[in-house]
Amino acid sequence: MRSVLIAAVAGSLMLGGCTTNPYTGEKQVSKTAIGALTGAAVGALAGGKGHRNEGAAIGAALGGGVGLYMDNQEKKLRAQLQGTGVGVQKDKQTGALTLIMPGNITFPTAQSAIKPDFYDTLNSVAKTLKEFNKTTITVSGHTDNVGRDDYNMKLSQDRASSVAAYLSSQGVSSSRINAVGFGKTKPIADNSTEVGRAQNRRVEISINPPESV
Structure with a gap:
């Protein structure tokens, strides 16, 4: 069940997390999606029996939040420092x-x-x-x-x-x-x-x- 949950989270993140790199023009998975996926995996593993669904959801939210936070900061700095x-x-x-x-x-x-x-x-x-x-x-x-x-x-x-x-x-x-x-x-x-x-x-x-x- 744990592996199914992580796979589901991974699939949804990969589908929604692809972006085009503005500097290379290539498709890539966003840092936010990677962060959320990592958070989901860690959360699921740390959640314990009976709480893995909650752990994965919380982990994904935290990982994705930090990833998005740093992505937005990076974009702003690149624009300002160009x-x-x-x-x-x-x-x-x-x-x-x-x-x-x-x-x-x-x-x-x-x-x-x-x-x-x-x-x-x-x-x-x-x-x-x-x-x-x-x-x-x-x-x-x-x-x-x-x-x-x-x-x-x-x-x-x-x-x-x-x-x-x-x-x-x-x-x-x-x-x-x-x-x-x-x-x-x-x-x-x-x-x-x-x-x-x-x-x-x-x-x-x-x-x-x-x-x-």
């Missing part, structure tokens, strides 16, 4: 969103004071974070491998703290925000080339899904 140089990535496993802000558009060289012309971009981010206020936020600073380790670690922390403080000044609750510097320890590109080093000099804002909405 053309700003800020990248938006989504973790397919956790649903977390990451905003990648290259150092050259965010800060002057070797400084932690935000460039004035980047305020509008951060204002847009803050507006969305206030609207979707059930998430937690991790601001992380990163550098290339040029220079002393202690200098890079301090610069990355100062830059992360600057972004976190600015978001807080725009009304995002400081209790939701954690700022951390990683220095050169988490490169995303090859530090042996200037192009790679430029990619590594960045600040990331990770937006973590809530447990429920």
Whole structure:
């Protein structure tokens, strides 16, 4: 009975959960449907004998709700940040969103004071974070491998703290925000080339899904 229930939920979600990716033009199952299906399975397994139907229904509602919440937030951020140089990535496993802000558009060289012309971009981010206020936020600073380790670690922390403080000044609750510097320890590109080093000099804002909405 449990497998039949999960299969039924899966079928209905797959039928109603297909969307067209606006960036590739391909058909795909929406994150909301995946979240709801996962929630249904977990709910059914955790529901216990005699309560599996209820567990599956509750799990589907919670999973779908969180998935939809993050989907809507992603769409809004992509629209707001188009053309700003800020990248938006989504973790397919956790649903977390990451905003990648290259150092050259965010800060002057070797400084932690935000460039004035980047305020509008951060204002847009803050507006969305206030609207979707059930998430937690991790601001992380990163550098290339040029220079002393202690200098890079301090610069990355100062830059992360600057972004976190600015978001807080725009009304995002400081209790939701954690700022951390990683220095050169988490490169995303090859530090042996200037192009790679430029990619590594960045600040990331990770937006973590809530447990429920």
